[in-house]
Amino acid sequence: MKRVVFDRCGPPADVLRVEDDVPAPQPRRGEVLVRMLASPVNPSDLMYIAGQYGLKPVLPATPGFEGVGIVEAHGGGLLGWLRRGRRVAVINDRVGNWAEYTVTQARQVLPVPDELSDEQAATFFVNPATALAMTQKVLRIPRGAWLVQSAAGGELGKMVIRLGAKYAFRTINIVRRREHVEELKKLGADQVIVASEGSIAQQVRRMVPEGVRYALDAVGGSVGSEVVACLGEGGRCLVYGSLADEPIAVHPRALIGNTLRVEGFWLARWARTQSILTMLRLFRQVASLMREGVLQSQFAAVYPLEQVQQAVTHAAQPGKGGKVLLKIGDR
Numbered sequence: 101m102k103r104v105v106f107d108r109c110g111p112p113a114d115v116l117r118v119e120d121d122v123p124a125p126q127p128r129r130g131e132v133l134v135r136m137l138a139s140p141v142n143p144s145d146l147m148y149i150a151g152q153y154g155l156k157p158v159l160p161a162t163p164g165f166e167g168v169g170i171v172e173a174h175g176g177g178l179l180g181w182l183r184r185g186r187r188v189a190v191i192n193d194r195v196g197n198w199a200e201y202t203v204t205q206a207r208q209v210l211p212v213p214d215e216l217s218d219e220q221a222a223t224f225f226v227n228p229a230t231a232l233a234m235t236q237k238v239l240r241i242p243r244g245a246w247l248v249q250s251a252a253g254g255e256l257g258k259m260v261i262r263l264g265a266k267y268a269f270r271t272i273n274i275v276r277r278r279e280h281v282e283e284l285k286k287l288g289a290d291q292v293i294v295a296s297e298g299s300i301a302q303q304v305r306r307m308v309p310e311g312v313r314y315a316l317d318a319v320g321g322s323v324g325s326e327v328v329a330c331l332g333e334g335g336r337c338l339v340y341g342s343l344a345d346e347p348i349a350v351h352p353r354a355l356i357g358n359t360l361r362v363e364g365f366w367l368a369r370w371a372r373t374q375s376i377l378t379m380l381r382l383f384r385q386v387a388s389l390m391r392e393g394v395l396q397s398q399f400a401a402v403y404p405l406e407q408v409q410q411a412v413t414h415a416a417q418p419g420k421g422g423k424v425l426l427k428i429g430d431r
């Protein structure tokens with residue numbers, strides 16, 4: 101089979117290569133063998149390859165944390181047997197999904213509804229579950245409340261906007277390019293702010309003078325610092341990305357005086373603290389919101405596995421306008 105590998109961490113386009121004729125992995129007890137159909141290039145994949153992610157690769161390694169495929173075999177166990185032949189969304193933090201075949205725990209694959217395309221099914225976990233968990237399970241944003249979010253023009257940011265329209269919380273969305281303003285308003289954004297066009301905190305205070313109770317930041321640096329400065333009394337900010345790769349500055353008096361909370365959120369770690377029932381309910385809700393279009397992704401381009409260098413280069417480009425997908429096999 102073919103697979104993508106890297107022998108050292110570094111810039112993804114420099115360190116990735118395609119191996120052409122390697123044996124398919126063998127599933128152990130409790131695992132399934134999945135024939136991969138497609139897998140997105142997410143920011144977390146790029147950080148993992150660069151050695152900047154919370155999870156460090158055991159080298160040589162194959163990237164690809166999520167995707168969609170068909171369960172071809174299992175290594176023993178009831179769940180693997182039940183999943184045989186099914187089209188499944190695949191989470192993989194051990195072997196990697198950018199390969200024609202991969203193995204993962206049977207409990208890390210989830211059958212996906214027939215009506216979802218392979219493209220949508222490939223992006224079933226990472227962004228949809230994060231957007232839903234942060235807004236509905238962790239912050240539990242009430243109807244009518246204001247949320248400020250950075251990276252609003254990205255795929256996860258757009259899901260948060262559509263969740264706001266669905267569950268009636270109001271969103272102030274920070275983008276770095278003006279082209280996003282109209283697009284996000286059409287999705288249901290209440291307000292859109294372009295980061296380079298004046299102080300974010302001042303613009304937000306003009307809209308909500310007392311400051312907002314809820315915030316999400318995926319950028320950090322000066323944008324993240326301004327997002328925190330938008331919080332009012334009892335405000336809470338979840339930091340879930342580090343796109344600018346720079347620290348957030350918070351004045352201690354703002355934290356103390358307003359009893360603010362600035363917390364990290366990582367889906368993988370949060371999921372481990374939830375019961376199986378909670379996670380099953382969450383995924384059922386993700387499936388239903390994907391069918392409605394609320395948690396769907398847009399795609400900028402599709403590349404075959406052999407063109408992985410072009411795919412990762414494209415995925416890192418500003419203003420790419422959607423997910424970059426690796427198409428690996430056919431149904």
Ligand SMILES: NC(=O)c1ccc[n+]([C@@H]2O[C@H](COP(=O)([O-])OP(=O)(O)OC[C@H]3O[C@@H](n4cnc5c(N)ncnc54)[C@H](OP(=O)(O)O)[C@@H]3O)[C@@H](O)[C@H]2O)c1
Pocket residue numbers: 142143144226227230251252253254255256257276277318319323339340341342343344365366367368417418419420421422423
């Ligand atoms: N913690 C978790 O569990 C978790 C789970 C899922 C995702 N995430 C994180 O969520 C973030 C968004 O993911 P995504 O899939 O939505 O990515 P995406 O579709 O690539 O979107 C990223 C967005 O961020 C903007 N952006 C990128 N670098 C920026 C910078 N330096 N300053 C300001 N804006 C910047 C981009 O702007 P342009 O459109 O102008 O290029 C784009 O709109 C990533 O950091 C990812 O790692 C975290």
